[in-house]
Amino acid sequence: MWWLLLTRLNDREAEIGKSALQDASVQSKLYAEQLARAVSQIDQIILHLKYYWNYTDGHLSVEDQQRQGLYPTSSLLYVTIADRDGQLVTSSLSMQNLTSIANRDYFLNHKNHAHGSLHTVRSSSAC
Numbered sequence: 001m002w003w004l005l006l007t008r009l010n011d012r013e014a015e016i017g018k019s020a021l022q023d024a025s026v027q028s029k030l031y032a033e034q035l036a037r038a039v040s041q042i043d044q045i046i047l048h049l050k051y052y053w054n055y056t057d058g059h060l061s062v063e064d065q066q067r068q069g070l071y072p073t074s075s076l077l078y079v080t081i082a083d084r085d086g087q088l089v090t091s092s093l094s095m096q097n098l099t100s101i102a103n104r105d106y107f108l109n110h111k112n113h114a115h116g117s118l119h120t121v122r123s124s125s126a127c
Contacts, residue, residue: 042077049079062090082107 086102
């Protein structure tokens with residue numbers, strides 16, 4: 001009797017483990033797809049900004065784009081463009097709350113290693 005009970009418990013434990021692995025696999029794939037979409041959207045926005053920055057010869061107004069609804073405030077996506085000296089030029093955030101980013105690690109990384117790739121950091125506060 002005990003042997004039968006232990007066998008069934010072991011079978012049930014194996015079944016639960018297999019089911020948990022399948023669920024984790026499905027969830028990780030869904031999360032990876034969601035993350036890929038978010039990164040793709042950010043990449044598209046960066047390409048758009050780069051194009052219009054060049055098209056307007058550096059006279060792009062992110063503030064105007066913000067007013068037109070291109071960067072909804074609920075999306076937690078903020079765009080700020082700084083010049084080569086770290087002085088902020090245009091932003092989807094209020095410029096009065098922003099300062100120079102010349103001493104920020106992410107700015108210095110881009111300034112000192114102009115390799116064309118994006119260096120990201122965890123945001124502790126807006127700019």
